Amino acid sequence: MDVRVCGILVVVLAPFAGAALCGILGRSPSGRRAVVLTTGGVVMLAALSLLGEVPFRLEIPAVLHAPLEIAFFAADAVLLAAFLYIGAKYRHAAILVLSFLQAAGLLVFKGFLARSAGPPGGVVCDALALLLVLIVSVVGSLICFQALPYMDNHERHYRVSPSRQPRFFAILLLFLGAMNGFVLFNDLGSLYVFFELTTLCSFLLIGHDRTHVAVKNALRALWMNSVGGLAFALGMIEAYRSAGTLDLAQALAAPRLEGDAIYFVALALFGLACLVKSAQFPFQGWLLGAMVAPTPVSALLHSSTMVKIGVYFLLRLAPGFPGTFLGQALALAGAFGFLAAAALAVGQSNGKKVLAYSTISNLGLMFACIGVNTGSALLAATLLLTFHAVLKAMLFLSVGAIEQHIESRDIEDMRGLYAAMPLTAMITLAGVVMMIFPPFGVLLGKWMAIEAAARHLPAVVMIALGSALTVLYWARWAGTLLSDPLGTRFHAERQPLLTWLALGSLCLGTAALSVAAPWLVEGGMASIGQPADETAYTVVRGGLESASGSFAVLPLSLAAACGLLLSALALRRASRARPVPPYLSGLQTGEAAVFRGPMQQPVRVAARNYYLDTLFGEERLNPWVNFGGAILLTLILGGVL
Amino acid sequence: MTAGALFVIVALAAGLGIGVISAGFDRILTARLQSRVGPPLLQPVYDVVKLALKEPLIVNAWQAFCACTTLAAAILAWVLFFLQSDLLLVFFVQAVGAVFLVVGALAAASPYSHIGAHRELLQMLAYEPLLILVFIGMYLETGSFRLEALFAWPKPLLLRLPFLFLVLAFALIVKMRKSPFDLSSCHHAHQELVRGVLTDYSGPLLALAEVAHWFEVALILGLFTLFWPDGGVGRFLLPVAAWLGVIAVDNLTSRANWRWMLGCAWGLGLGLAIVNLVWIR
16 A cells, blocks of 8 residues: 555544553553554654655545544534533533534534535645644654553542543544544535544543533533634635535635635634633633643643644644734734733742643734734744643643652642753753753744744733743743752652653754754745745754854854853862751751741741733633633634625 | 954953943942942952852853853954944844853852842843844934944934933933833842842853943943934033933932833834934834
């Protein structure tokens, strides 16, 4: 069989097969382990095998049309029935109403409007789709690998019996399959099925622990994402009415008429669906609530799946935006999300919450770039998408490992972490550094975003403010990780092999990808979104250059490596120098952080980070950011009418 | 290759020179304003040499790592500026140094350096957006972020971007940790924090941080030269004028708190910048 057909079949179907096997063999730990590792490995290899093949399009053979159509219709029916059942079971009115509306709309659509929709649109695998398939397959699989030891610990800690891990891993794998399906299929009807399947998976995973708060947050995720589902369904119907086809590539290529309002209605509805999936204001609640789930779930939702659907789909639709009011509104909404989420992150001391707000913030920046919609802005969005996925997975997995070790996810409790778990602390620190500093990929993306958005004044002002806030909350965390007390010698702590495999490969992978960024851009990233643009980047002496700026990636990487080496030598020398206690106005006692207080009593020094909650606390900011988000959403939807 | 090495050496010498002269004159001028004679011009150099020769006393070994990175980043940013690289890139590289100084201070347990570090972060929060907007203004006017193109721009940017010049001067005050924005650290212990962010850096590590600060100040002063075209005496006068203004403000005002500073930067500074940006668009 052709390598293309084979690769596509494996990346989409193997996770489903793995999920089914997990249900059968998952009872025994070794069986579960074998199924997850094999599925992950096979999917990774299949995704990598597609590397040299893009772009291509595969048509679905005619014999399969009818069965596929029935299968997708059945899947639709089952999914919506499941949502209705959940809504009824928990007496949740919003879920019931939203699912009912989707079901009704779909019945009318399939029954009356789209009877002659033609053959399903096949599979389109271009640079964008392949990028997402690689992220889902490689990063997603690594997260599943790390989840194996994590969930063993988790169940031991919470004394879960009988084990609920077969179900957990089956859903995890199902999620990867649904993502790959969403990314590769070209037919809006099939996309809708995969879109809803990811909603169901996230509901099940968030509620996995079955505590009161887990169920509550899972329901919140479900109703919010059902708003997205309804928007997607309506967008699909509008797109069919205006373009006459459900084939996405064809619909986007169809000539656009001047003032063709319906076409814009479809785009705006898809935009709404994407904003919900990517947890932009005012829909941030579901993603923040998702952190009650075991940490691998957060890692999966934040990095390679779910929230990336929104960015992926808008990048896919990007050719429809240039010169439209919709693009302008999206740029504003995205930049607002970037700023607001960064401000909220400043007010948090909960590590997972800081990571969650940072995700929302970065996704906002990606949306802003897609809204600005020049060639360089789209490239910035693509770079941010890639590097954010890899890094955020790594940071969540580190925080998960830290949490299981120190039994807290609060940044304040991570003081002196370097003494307790030096290697994990180092990897987390590396993650922070790669999030905000040159020459690493996220900053390369941000640099490109600022240069691309420079002519969009409101957006660029918000991006400038947001960047400064971003530096603040990351720097604070980095300093806390290194703080006293230090261990005397570097002893790597004990962690399961799979944990080190996931953390190490993600960390080294990000660094390697950052150095290779210019060639990634040259090798296909630049073609994502729209091809021709006057400010395309060229690779000159290992750096990226455009007409208006340059970023010397390779020379800077070399300089950074030299700087790192020198600083590491300084660290080594300093570890052998005479240690002294910190400055305490000359009142030290024999112990390092204790001073003589009133009445000669020993007082322990305590210092806490600034979280500035009078300015940046959730209670203070939430009404404003929700209001702002709602206004901008109205702008996006109202602007097209 | 030798030409390249020579170029880097010239760049380093220039940065050091500007930083030392700025620090030395600052102390003389401030002393005269306070009816004192003041130290010799090269006093900052003597201080740094003395610090460098002291025995290293280490509170937290990571401070050595951080001080070293701070200096490396400050030098790299200055060299990139000298090599006429990308304006935003220079800014991002200097931010690495600024952040690592804070990280090192946070690593030590002393509450003085801790509070100093957080105040330094707030100072960065105040000046970073302003600097980015100044660069955006230069881009809107010249169509480029490349220093090469900016240095060669034939018209005086000052006439088109007067408010952004003021905003940059504002950023210079914060960056030089001068009153009223000497929250994080100050020579005169005005903020009752000992030396704030620098408290637990001592001996050779403090020398590294001090030299890094010279390069940082040289970089910001260098940015003022972009406001005047090549060949004009203005290219020299503008940074000097801005510097004198900063010293004057330093001696005329007393310390503000961080809320006031943030209000000033995000209200007044941002307002001025936006007005100027709207006007040239």
